[in-house]
Amino acid sequence: MTNNYNRRELGLGLGATLAGTAGAGSFAIAQAAAKVVIIGGGPGGATVAHQLKRGEPKLDVTLIEVSRIYTTCFFSNLYLGGFRSYASLQHNYDGLRKLGVKVVHARATDVNTTARTVMAGGRSYGYDRLVVAPGIEIKYDSIEGYSEKVAQIMPHAYLPGAQTQLLKKQLEAMRNGGTVVMVAPNNPYRCPPGPYERAAMIGHYLKTRKPKSKLVILDPKRAFSKQPVFMEAYDKYYKGIIEMNLSNEIDDFAVTKIDAKTKTLTTKAGKTFKADVANVIPQQRAGAIAHKIGLSQGDWCPVNGENFTSTKVKGVYVLGDATIAAEMPKSAFSANSQAKVVANDILASLAGKQKFSPNFRNTCWSLLAPNDSVKIGAGYVPKGGKLDPVGPFVSKPGEGADLRKANYEESLDWYDGIVSDSFAKTMRKRT
Numbered sequence: 001m002t003n004n005y006n007r008r009e010l011g012l013g014l015g016a017t018l019a020g021t022a023g024a025g026s027f028a029i030a031q032a033a034a035k036v037v038i039i040g041g042g043p044g045g046a047t048v049a050h051q052l053k054r055g056e057p058k059l060d061v062t063l064i065e066v067s068r069i070y071t072t073c074f075f076s077n078l079y080l081g082g083f084r085s086y087a088s089l090q091h092n093y094d095g096l097r098k099l100g101v102k103v104v105h106a107r108a109t110d111v112n113t114t115a116r117t118v119m120a121g122g123r124s125y126g127y128d129r130l131v132v133a134p135g136i137e138i139k140y141d142s143i144e145g146y147s148e149k150v151a152q153i154m155p156h157a158y159l160p161g162a163q164t165q166l167l168k169k170q171l172e173a174m175r176n177g178g179t180v181v182m183v184a185p186n187n188p189y190r191c192p193p194g195p196y197e198r199a200a201m202i203g204h205y206l207k208t209r210k211p212k213s214k215l216v217i218l219d220p221k222r223a224f225s226k227q228p229v230f231m232e233a234y235d236k237y238y239k240g241i242i243e244m245n246l247s248n249e250i251d252d253f254a255v256t257k258i259d260a261k262t263k264t265l266t267t268k269a270g271k272t273f274k275a276d277v278a279n280v281i282p283q284q285r286a287g288a289i290a291h292k293i294g295l296s297q298g299d300w301c302p303v304n305g306e307n308f309t310s311t312k313v314k315g316v317y318v319l320g321d322a323t324i325a326a327e328m329p330k331s332a333f334s335a336n337s338q339a340k341v342v343a344n345d346i347l348a349s350l351a352g353k354q355k356f357s358p359n360f361r362n363t364c365w366s367l368l369a370p371n372d373s374v375k376i377g378a379g380y381v382p383k384g385g386k387l388d389p390v391g392p393f394v395s396k397p398g399e400g401a402d403l404r405k406a407n408y409e410e411s412l413d414w415y416d417g418i419v420s421d422s423f424a425k426t427m428r429k430r431t
């Protein structure tokens with residue numbers, strides 16, 4: 001991919017080209033710079049906005065995002081473990097504004113793909129290119145007895161912000177000797193190693209602050225991401241604290257019922273578990289706006305792997321956690337990588353330039369204990385409607401302390417990098 005196109009082709013000149021190709025009167029951009037509207041200001045949508053403005057400052061880019069402050073889910077487990085402050089997870093959109101991105105804090109409620117308009121906060125925003133990156137919503141009804149209201153008692157902490165703070169408060173308020181129960185979700189869900197890193201971070205908190213307590217994990221799956229290194233860490237650091245219950249042929253640990261009053265959780269096999277603190281991570285699906293516009297097929301949005309245009313609604317880009325991008329996992333790293341491809345595809349299409357085959361990347365680090373971090377990752381190339389992994393790698397049990405510490409340092413650099421990539425924010429150099 002390249003940004004080396006003639007900038008004069010955007011703005012007036014480009015408008016004329018587009019008006020010519022888009023069909024008479026379908027949209028009028030002949031006298032103005034092309035308009036891109038992006039719904040969702042996470043690492044997916046915000047990175048698209050940043051890349052577009054860096055690639056072509058004259059583009060008219062509008063980012064529609066509900067929240068004034070974006071709180072990252074990534075590294076929120078480190079906040080639970082006491083390795084990170086809550087403030088360090090929070091980022092505003094000032095950097096993007098400085099670059100000329102029009103940031104609108106409102107909920108996008110509808111899109112008219114014929115008139116090419118987005119409705120948000122009672123206003124209509126016209127576009128030449130639309131990007132939808134709304135992340136996920138929680139399927140509260142995937143477990144009997146769970147609801148948005150019950151999540152105030154038994155937090156999922158899988159959407160950023162208040163939920164993570166609530167879980168932390170509950171852990172802090174729990175007596176030494178209490179039981180934390182974590183309900184893991186079935187595939188596919190946001191951040192495959194997320195629940196298991198969280199278990200390690202809660203394990204660390206309990207070990208250092210409330211050593212008589214334990215964490216029971218109830219998992220509907222038979223296997224999970226980076227399992228060998230997580231299991232090694234649970235045994236090495238958190239023996240007697242973390243109890244892992246993976247489903248198998250005899251026992252199914254999928255939680256099917258919850259009683260919020262008694263904080264009791266019942267599994268498919270009929271076992272009951274009583275919690276002092278319950279972290280219930282239910283099934284998920286693409287953010288509501290994606291379904292409203294018709295981008296989804298079932299829970300997620302199918303895309304063309306070459307450029308993340310929707311296979312359901314012509315001419316709309318959709319990226320990040322909301323998509324089915326198999327084999328690419330739902331991660332901030334993936335969303336950021338997809339965003340760069342989307343931005344380049346938009347810039348190339350607006351300038352009428354040749355497009356190149358994209359390469360996607362992902363790496364997910366997980367902190368197991370102080371200075372002990374593991375990773376998994378791969379490159380991805382579009383093939384047969386899917387994204388094929390290339391050069392996959394994963395940490396192995398028994399690795400040396402130096403390597404694990406280097407992984408941790410790498411993950412800190414990655415966090416700073418993706419935040420500045422997404423929000424055009426200069427991160428302070430770590431000492």
Ligand SMILES: Cc1cc2nc3c(=O)[nH]c(=O)nc-3n(C[C@H](O)[C@H](O)[C@H](O)COP(=O)(O)OP(=O)(O)OC[C@H]3O[C@@H](n4cnc5c(N)ncnc54)[C@H](O)[C@@H]3O)c2cc1C
Binds near residue numbers: 108194
């Ligand atoms: C505990 C945990 C740990 C994680 N750790 C990692 C990690 O270490 N590495 C990693 O790469 N990933 C990690 N992730 C995953 C990562 O957080 C997500 O993959 C990433 O946030 C997805 O980015 P996105 O832009 O697709 O969606 P989001 O980050 O969810 O952003 C979507 C945005 O769209 C906005 N929005 C939605 N609908 C509308 C609307 N209608 N109008 C306006 N705005 C709207 C939302 O407010 C939100 O800000 C973790 C996740 C969790 C839960």
